[in-house]
Amino acid sequence: MTNQRFNFDESRLKRGQKEAAALLVEYDFSPKDERKTKQEIADLIGLSRKQLYIWESSDENFIAYKNYVAAKYTDSHLPAVYAQLIK
Numbered sequence: 001m002t003n004q005r006f007n008f009d010e011s012r013l014k015r016g017q018k019e020a021a022a023l024l025v026e027y028d029f030s031p032k033d034e035r036k037t038k039q040e041i042a043d044l045i046g047l048s049r050k051q052l053y054i055w056e057s058s059d060e061n062f063i064a065y066k067n068y069v070a071a072k073y074t075d076s077h078l079p080a081v082y083a084q085l086i087k
Contacts, residue, residue, distance in 0.1 A: 008068060013062065017055065019044075021066040023036070024038075025066060029073065
């Protein structure tokens with residue numbers, strides 16, 4: 001599946017990238033004292049921290065997919081997001 005808005009091709013995602021994206025979005029939105037470390041996330045997926053970093057920093061398809069996951073997350077929490085923006 002290709003997503004035009006976020007410009008990713010789901011069929012090109014590597015093994016573990018969907019799970020990694022979900023965990024990294026959770027990391028981004030969690031309070032610092034409650035989130036897993038990026039090493040723990042890499043361990044859960046079964047890859048090195050370096051490989052996770054490469055996906056996050058230079059894999060354009062993964063970055064676009066992660067942005068899509070983040071948008072879905074924020075869409076599902078839109079009232080709370082708007083409340084925080086107003087504050």
